[in-house]
Amino acid sequence: MKLNRLAVVALAATIAAPTGWALAPAYAASTTMPMQAHASSWTVGNLVISGAYARATLPHAPVGGGFIAITNKGTTDDTLLSATSPLADDVELHEMAMKDGVMSMRPLPKGVPIPAGKTVTFSPSGLHLMFMRLKGTFVKGKTVPVTLTFAKAGSVTIELAIGGIAASAPPDAAAMPADSSMTGMKM
Numbered sequence: 592m593k594l595n596r597l598a599v600v601a602l603a604a605t606i607a608a609p610t611g612w613a614l615a616p617a618y619a620a621s622t623t624m625p626m627q628a629h630a631s632s633w634t635v636g637n638l639v640i641s642g643a644y645a646r647a648t649l650p651h652a653p654v655g656g657g658f659i660a661i662t663n664k665g666t667t668d669d670t671l672l673s674a675t676s677p678l679a680d681d682v683e684l685h686e687m688a689m690k691d692g693v694m695s696m697r698p699l700p701k702g703v704p705i706p707a708g709k710t711v712t713f714s715p716s717g718l719h720l721m722f723m724r725l726k727g728t729f730v731k732g733k734t735v736p737v738t739l740t741f742a743k744a745g746s747v748t749i750e751l752a753i754g755g756i757a758a759s760a761p762p763d764a765a766a767m768p769a770d771s772s773m774t775g776m777k778m
Contacts, residue, residue: 669704679722733753
């Protein structure tokens with residue numbers, strides 16, 4: 592199913608360029624969960640997921656973006672194959688890149704490699720989780736549950752803390768890993 596071109600452009604602009612907009616609490620959606628004390632990292636197999644956050648969305652937005660860091664502490668490569676969330680009809684693994692002054696965004700249907708001994712960071716200007724056909728508004732101060740499935744490590748359910756509409760880090764910024772050597776990794 593194709594998204595409205597305007598919706599994709601609006602999301603791309605939101606992900607790529609902070610706007611400074613803030614959402615009023617009146618836009619709280621019943622589908623997001625209140626933010627509670629939650630783990631700042633999750634472990635599955637040799638992988639550690641940290642820095643998990645999403646940006647707040649405008650009311651009735653059809654798409655949203657999520658960001659994480661995955662550190663492979665093992666000696667063999669793994670691959671993030673897919674992501675799902677009860678708050679979206681579909682969650683795609685996406686890459687955004689600028690080429691010749693033109694921003695492009697594309698799904699990565701074969702997954703995202705997580706090399707042994709490296710950290711792969713999903714950030715607003717590179718790799719990201721694209722929530723398609725949202726079932727509600729992502730509201731600052733709440734969380735989004737996401738299940739990540741890896742080729743070797745298996746599946747793990749994490750929570751993305753929802754920050755402001757232009758957030759560039761999780762509300763608990765201390766959760767970000769020090770080694771972001773694979774930020775915006777190119778495929």
